[in-house]
Amino acid sequence: xxxxxxxxxxxxxxxxxxxxxxxxxxxxxxxxxxxxxxxxxxxxxxxxxxxxxxxxxxxxxxxxxxxxxxxxxxxxxxxxxxxxxxxxxxxxxxxxxxxxxxxxxxxxxxxxxxxxxxxxxxxxxxxxxxxxxxxxxxxxxxxxxxxxxxxxxxxxxxxxxxxxxxxxxxxxxxxxxxxxxxxxxxxxxxxxxxxxxxxxxxxxxxxxxxxxxxxxxxxxxxxxxxxxxxxxxxxxxxxxxxxxxxxxxxxxxxxxxxxxxxxxxxxxxxx
Amino acid sequence: xxxxxxxxxxxxxxxxxxxxxxxxxxxxxxxxxxxxxxxxxxxxxxxxxxxxxxxxxxxxxxxxxxxxxxxxxxxxxxxxxxxxxxxxxxxxxxxxxxxxxxxxxxxxxxxxxxxxxxxxxxxxxxxxxxxxxxxxxxxxxxxxxxxxxxxxxxxxxxxxxxxxxxxxxxxxxxxxxxxxxxxxxxxxxxxxxxxxxxxxxxxxxxxxxxxxxxxxxxxxxxxxxxxxxxxxxxxxxxxx
Numbered sequence: 001x002x003x004x005x006x007x008x009x010x011x012x013x014x015x016x017x018x019x020x021x022x023x024x025x026x027x028x029x030x031x032x033x034x035x036x037x038x039x040x041x042x043x044x045x046x047x048x049x050x051x052x053x054x055x056x057x058x059x060x061x062x063x064x065x066x067x068x069x070x071x072x073x074x075x076x077x078x079x080x081x082x083x084x085x086x087x088x089x090x091x092x093x094x095x096x097x098x099x100x101x102x103x104x105x106x107x108x109x110x111x112x113x114x115x116x117x118x119x120x121x122x123x124x125x126x127x128x129x130x131x132x133x134x135x136x137x138x139x140x141x142x143x144x145x146x147x148x149x150x151x152x153x154x155x156x157x158x159x160x161x162x163x164x165x166x167x168x169x170x171x172x173x174x175x176x177x178x179x180x181x182x183x184x185x186x187x188x189x190x191x192x193x194x195x196x197x198x199x200x201x202x203x204x205x206x207x208x209x210x211x212x213x214x215x216x217x218x219x220x221x222x223x224x225x226x227x228x229x230x231x232x233x234x235x236x237x238x239x240x241x242x243x244x245x246x247x248x249x250x251x252x253x254x255x256x257x258x259x260x261x262x263x264x265x266x267x268x269x270x271x
Numbered sequence: 272x273x274x275x276x277x278x279x280x281x282x283x284x285x286x287x288x289x290x291x292x293x294x295x296x297x298x299x300x301x302x303x304x305x306x307x308x309x310x311x312x313x314x315x316x317x318x319x320x321x322x323x324x325x326x327x328x329x330x331x332x333x334x335x336x337x338x339x340x341x342x343x344x345x346x347x348x349x350x351x352x353x354x355x356x357x358x359x360x361x362x363x364x365x366x367x368x369x370x371x372x373x374x375x376x377x378x379x380x381x382x383x384x385x386x387x388x389x390x391x392x393x394x395x396x397x398x399x400x401x402x403x404x405x406x407x408x409x410x411x412x413x414x415x416x417x418x419x420x421x422x423x424x425x426x427x428x429x430x431x432x433x434x435x436x437x438x439x440x441x442x443x444x445x446x447x448x449x450x451x452x453x454x455x456x457x458x459x460x461x462x463x464x465x466x467x468x469x470x471x472x473x474x475x476x477x478x479x480x481x482x483x484x485x486x487x488x489x490x491x492x493x494x495x496x497x498x499x500x501x502x503x504x505x506x507x508x509x510x511x
Contacts, residue, residue, distance in 0.1 A: 050344045064440035064471075066381040068428035085347040085474070087510070088381045092474065113343070138385065138420050140449055148460035150420060150449050170451055172460040211457070238379065269379060 049082035049094075052111040052119050059111070061101025065090035073099050083108075089123060124238035129270065130192045131160045137242055137268025139169070144180070145260040147173025151180070153268075160191040165202070178208040182226060182246075198244075200228040206250055224250045228262075238269040349475060349510040352376040356390070356479065358504025362415050362454070364492060365394035370415075370502055382425055386446060389418040390502075394454070397492070407492075412456045415500075417485060419450025419463045431470050441470045452487055452500075459487035465502075479506035 054077050061073040065087040073095070075081055081093040081103075089105040111119045122128065135155045142149030151169025158164070167182040184202015204226065209219045230244025243265040250258040353375050360370035372390020379385065394413045400406060423446035431439045447464040465483030472478065482503045489498035 048344050050346060063430060063438065064428060066425070066428045066442075069430070069440060083346050085349055087349045087474070088378050090381060091346070115340070140420065140422075148449075150451065150460075152420070170458075172451060172458050177458045209458075 049084060050113070051080050051082055052093075052108070052113060053080045054078060054110075055112055056107070056110045059093075059103055059107055061093065061095075061099065061103060062090075063101065065092070065102045067104070069102070073101050081111075086121075089121075091121075124270070126192075126194065126234055128238070129194075129234045129240060131157075132270040133157055135163075135268050135270040137266055139242075139264040139266035141265040142169065142171070143261075143263045144169070144171035145173070145262070147171040147176070147178075149262065149264065151264060151266075155186065161188050162186070163188070165200070167204075174211070176208050176210040178206055180204060180206045180224075182224075184226065188232070194234045196232045196234075198230055198232060200226065200230070200244070200246065202226055204248075206248070222250045222252055222258075224248045226262075235267070238271060239267060240270070241265075241267050350378045352378065352384075352477065352508045352510050354477070354479075354506055354508025356481070356504040356506030358502055358506075360390075360392040360415065360500060360502040362392065362394045362500050363489070363498040364397050365413075365415075366396070368392050368395055370504065372504075374506065374508065376423070376508075384423045384425070384444075386421045386423055386448070387418065388421070388450075389416075391416045408455055412454075414454070416453040417450060417461065419448050419461065419485070421446040421448025421450075421463060439470050439472050441468065443468050446483075450485070452485060455489075455491045457491075459489065461485050461487040469508075475510045477508045477510070479504075479508060481506065 054075050057077055058074040059081065060071045061075065062069040063072050075093075075095050079096060081095050084092040084094055084100070086092070087102075090102045091105065091108050092100060093103050093108075094100045105121045105123060108119055108121060113119060133156065135157075137153050139149070139151045139153070142151055149169055149171040151167055153165055153167040155163040155165040163186045165182070165184055165186050167180070169180045169182075171178055171180065182202055182204035184200055184204075186198050186200045188196050188198040190196050202225070204224050205221055206224050207219065207221045210217045226246045226248045228244055228246035230242060233241045235241060244263075246262040246264075248260040248262060250260060252258055353373075355371065355373045357369070357371050359367050361367040370390050370392035372388055374386060374388045376384045376386040392415045394408070394415050397407065423444050425442045425444045427443045429441050431441045433439065443466065445464075445466045448462075450461045450463055452459045452461045463483055463485045465481055467479050467481030467483075469477045469479045480503075482501070485500045485502070487498055489496060491498075
């Protein structure tokens with residue numbers, strides 16, 4: 001016993017040294033990245049930036065992209081700024097004298113381009129909710145045949161009424177766990193309404209991993225089909241809520257197919 | 272006879288000279304390089320012309336000004352944040368161990384963001400295992416793997432000052448979500464909530480310090496209970 005302990009001690013020490021070395025390497029990597037970040041300067045000459053002209057008495061520049069960050073500079077009327085980049089509803093701009101700061105989308109809407117047209121940034125509205133190209137959402141609440149479920153979905157719109165959808169999910173229950181992948185079509189009625197109902201039809205695969213303590217059955221992957229419906233409710237900007245019900249038919253190799261009800265609720269955004 | 276010959280030779284000589292210099296002398300005949308028209312001689316002449324123009328209707332001047340077409344350059348957006356983290360996870364009953372993971376976030380507004388995290392840690396031995404020298408879990412089952420989807424909210428934005436010349440923006444945030452933990456040969460539906468603080472040395476880089484708790488129902492040790500797994504980590508993310 002004591003020999004074994006004596007033999008294990010150097011091995012433990014080596015492992016500890018290795019762990020320490022790996023941790024040090026990771027930390028050094030982090031610090032190197034941080035250093036690079038601190039030393040980096042924006043590429044000024046090469047990039048071609050949008051130039052806008054101030055038409056209000058002044059344009060306020062904040063230190064950061066948020067209403068809580070203080071105003072540290074103002075740009076006078078008729079002066080121009082270069083728009084460097086955007087973070088959510090804030091634009092990083094550079095004045096003619098080289099001062100860089102953040103201006104809100106609301107203030108930027110008051111500026112004009114060189115051809116006299118107004119600068120426009122689409123923050124999303126009911127019209128965009130009616131007609132858009134892509135949307136992505138997450139279902140934070142889900143019930144898949146009694147099991148808790150989480151899922152994500154993405155959709156591509158052919159027109160305001162019809163979309164193709166992909167949904168990936170995981171369900172975790174007492175009897176079994178599993179993952180689902182659905183592919184289908186959704187038809188939205190009254191897409192111009194704030195509360196828009198829709199129906200769905202599609203197919204998919206489900207991987208079921210039964211939980212058993214005595215006899216361990218095999219995991220199985222089955223094909224499924226679904227039909228369902230739900231509601232979409234436009235909240236604000238690019239956000240909307242989505243709740244839906246799907247009835248899945250799982251095509252098993254037993255005598256009877258399996259029917260699973262799924263309820264989901266979450267929110268999504270379009271772009 | 273001799274005089275005739277001289278006249279003929281002189282004529283030929285003149286003809287030859289004329290043909291050699293003709294290119295330069297004849298080009299004005301077709302209006303090339305025509306001299307500019309003479310300027311009006313004096314004011315009196317201009318007045319006379321104005322008097323004659325009044326009898327004819329005024330010409331409408333059509334400006335041939337083309338509006339400038341602005342090609343609007345694409346504005347680069349930085350709503351997506353991607354990075355990794357390293358920290359310590361306290362797995363209930365199995366001790367505290369190093370955890371590492373990756374995170375991706377989409378910032379929808381300056382306040383709200385959606386975040387997906389995935390990480391892993393390896394659990395140690397319970398007190399029972401240490402004392403009795405019996406292993407409850409296999410080596411593979413000791414991996415604590417998780418992922419979650421959360422909604423976050425930024426609050427208390429501010430600035431951090433380093434020295435006299437450097438200011439970095441900063442913000443606190445809270446987040447809550449749902450996810451899954453794979454541990455002890457079983458997957459569990461998990462609720463997670465936490466809070467963090469981030470500092471941005473530049474616009475595109477953020478350093479995070481965050482504490483999160485992952486809670487799930489566990490019957491791993493024979494009794495069904497709510498297992499709480501607290502994690503603290505240091506992360507580095509890049510906006511793009």
